[in-house]
Amino acid sequence: MSVGAGFSYKKFVHFALEQTRHRSTLVPHPSQEKFKFIKPNEDNTVLSALSFSTSKVRLLRSLTIEQKNSAQVLDFAAFSEPEYDLPIFCANAFSSPARSIVVLDLNPLYDTTEHKDYREKYYRNLMPLIHKYSELLPWGGKITSESLRFFSPIVIWTIFEPTEANLQALYSAFMDYYKVWLELMDGAVRETNEEKIDRNREAQHKYLTWRAEKDPGYSLLKKLIGESGAKDLVREFLFEGVSSLGTKSFLDYFPEYAQEDGTVNRKRSMAGKSFGTRPWDVHGRFVGGDASC
Numbered sequence: 001m002s003v004g005a006g007f008s009y010k011k012f013v014h015f016a017l018e019q020t021r022h023r024s025t026l027v028p029h030p031s032q033e034k035f036k037f038i039k040p041n042e043d044n045t046v047l048s049a050l051s052f053s054t055s056k057v058r059l060l061r062s063l064t065i066e067q068k069n070s071a072q073v074l075d076f077a078a079f080s081e082p083e084y085d086l087p088i089f090c091a092n093a094f095s096s097p098a099r100s101i102v103v104l105d106l107n108p109l110y111d112t113t114e115h116k117d118y119r120e121k122y123y124r125n126l127m128p129l130i131h132k133y134s135e136l137l138p139w140g141g142k143i144t145s146e147s148l149r150f151f152s153p154i155v156i157w158t159i160f161e162p163t164e165a166n167l168q169a170l171y172s173a174f175m176d177y178y179k180v181w182l183e184l185m186d187g188a189v190r191e192t193n194e195e196k197i198d199r200n201r202e203a204q205h206k207y208l209t210w211r212a213e214k215d216p217g218y219s220l221l222k223k224l225i226g227e228s229g230a231k232d233l234v235r236e237f238l239f240e241g242v243s244s245l246g247t248k249s250f251l252d253y254f255p256e257y258a259q260e261d262g263t264v265n266r267k268r269s270m271a272g273k274s275f276g277t278r279p280w281d282v283h284g285r286f287v288g289g290d291a292s293c
């Protein structure tokens with residue numbers, strides 16, 4: 001039985017903000033003023049947007065969308081200041097009455113297959129988390145191949161029927177993952193080497209650039225708040241920093257999307273979907289082979 005109607009992702013946001021407040025002072029982010037009262041075209045829909053920063057966190061923001069008897073959406077993310085190489089906390093859930101599509105992760109700033117030191121630093125000790133949830137929230141099947149480089153070995157990528165039990169499992173996972181992220185944040189030591197700070201900034205910018213261009217939520221946002229509203233929300237709220245943290249373009253980072261006339265191919269994926277099963281082993285080592293397999 002689906003519980004879509006009475007369910008709200010707001011409690012996820014409340015939990016996260018409260019936990020964060022225990023550890024640091026939340027300062028409203030400038031983007032909050034502009035997007036707090038954003039009004040959708042449809043009467044049955046409520047959009048809520050909140051954004052903050054803390055001493056170590058450049059941007060902590062959440063968007064929830066609640067549609068009566070229809071879609072429930074959570075987009076919650078936290079991006080550290082470039083002085084820290086912290087993973088990006090990422091909780092995305094889109095629930096229709098029939099199914100929920102979920103990505104919950106501590107997205108790595110650096111690809112964990114290429115950067116083994118980064119994998120060791122952050123994920124080695126976290127692998128038990130994925131075992132805890134791999135049965136309750138199993139791998140969601142084939143996925144946009146390009147997304148994988150932004151996922152960590154502990155990513156929860158899943159699709160389920162939004163029953164009470166499944167949503168409770170997701171809430172439990174969300175709380176665990178967020179607490180772990182806060183621990184990492186607390187322990188993070190400020191980098192002073194300018195080169196490393198620049199590298200962190202560029203890595204975050206690359207991530208923001210990917211998501212601002214290819215986020216699967218875009219078409220729903222466009223429907224709710226129109227094309228220019230959706231563009232603003234994506235570039236100045238959800239992925240704020242995409243216009244200021246760096247100057248490289250989407251095609252500089254992802255040249256495989258270039259079309260002959262120099263524009264960006266609108267397809268989400270050039271490589272196609274792949275990875276029908278979880279492509280990391282219990283140690284967090286990538287075992288997915290070539291993306292095209």
Ligand code: BLA
Pocket residue numbers: 065073074075090092093094101103107142143144146147150151211216217218220221268273
């Ligand atoms: C589907 N959302 C998906 C899928 C992924 C994500 C992987 C499955 C389709 C695919 O393989 O691309 C999420 N992809 C991510 C995330 C990253 C990524 C988090 O690369 C990070 C690096 N989803 C939202 C929001 C909405 C939303 C805010 O997060 C709506 C406002 C909707 N997601 C949504 C919908 C689908 C989807 C409607 C199914 C339709 C589709 O695939 O386009």
